[in-house]
Amino acid sequence: MAPSRATPVGDRIVEPMIALAGCSEQHRIVVAGSKAVELMLALHRRGYVRTAATANCGHPTGQYDVALVDWRRRTFKTLEVALDWLVEFLSPAGALVVWVDPQKASANETLRLSLEGRGFLVADGTVHECGCAVLARRREMNPVRKAA
Numbered sequence: 001m002a003p004s005r006a007t008p009v010g011d012r013i014v015e016p017m018i019a020l021a022g023c024s025e026q027h028r029i030v031v032a033g034s035k036a037v038e039l040m041l042a043l044h045r046r047g048y049v050r051t052a053a054t055a056n057c058g059h060p061t062g063q064y065d066v067a068l069v070d071w072r073r074r075t076f077k078t079l080e081v082a083l084d085w086l087v088e089f090l091s092p093a094g095a096l097v098v099w100v101d102p103q104k105a106s107a108n109e110t111l112r113l114s115l116e117g118r119g120f121l122v123a124d125g126t127v128h129e130c131g132c133a134v135l136a137r138r139r140e141m142n143p144v145r146k147a148a
Contacts, residue, residue, distance in 0.1 A: 013070065013099055014042045016128050020135045021066045021095045023048065030057045030089050032082055033070030033099075060088030069098045072131050076107070080114055087118055092138060096120060099133040108132070 023029060029051040031039045036053035043051040057064070067090055071079045079098070090096060098111065111134060112122050120136035 012130055013128065013133075014039060014046065016126055017068050017097050017099060017133060018043075018046075018048075020124060020126055020133055021068065021097045023066055026050070027065040028052075028063060029066045029068060030054065030064040030086070031068045031070070032086055033072075034074065035070055039068065039070055054086070057089060060085070062089065062091045062094075064089045065091055065094055067094065067096045069096070071098060072101050076110065076114075079111075083114065083118060087120075090138070094138065096136045097133055098136070099131055101131050102127075103132065108134075 025047045027048070027050065029043065029048060030053075031043070031051060032054045033039070037055060040051050040053040052058070052064075067086055069079075069082070069086065071082070079100075083098075087096070096115070098115070100107075100111065103111075115122060115134070115136045116139075119139050121139050122134050122136050124135040126133050
């Protein structure tokens with residue numbers, strides 16, 4: 001029997017996520033989700049060597065330009081917990097791409113509201129055979145600190 005040449009699902013979402021985020025090989029990228037290490041390796045194969053999975057990304061200091069989140073076949077509740085933790089890794093000008101299973105319009109609205117509640121605005125989105133993704137950027141790239 002000949003080996004299968006089927007593209008792993010993780011590889012099928014890498015290109016659309018990169019395009020949506022506008023990634024370059026110079027960007028520092030953090031990848032989250034159950035297949036984070038697999039996606040990180042797929043990005044490395046494409047020349048994105050400044051990519052880390054959440055398992056090896058260090059402490060959150062706003063050091064990443066882009067966060068790519070593969071949240072297919074996972075609950076929205078766990079996504080919210082992950083987002084609370086993950087946004088601390090993003091620089092003030094950072095981009096966040098969240099890939100989820102195909103959803104109903106109400107679920108997409110819930111995701112948008114969740115991102116807005118964390119200080120992000122949904123800037124773009126894409127629909128693909130294995131799900132859909134949204135691109136979000138911080139509402140305020142340089143938040144003004146209030147005087148004490």
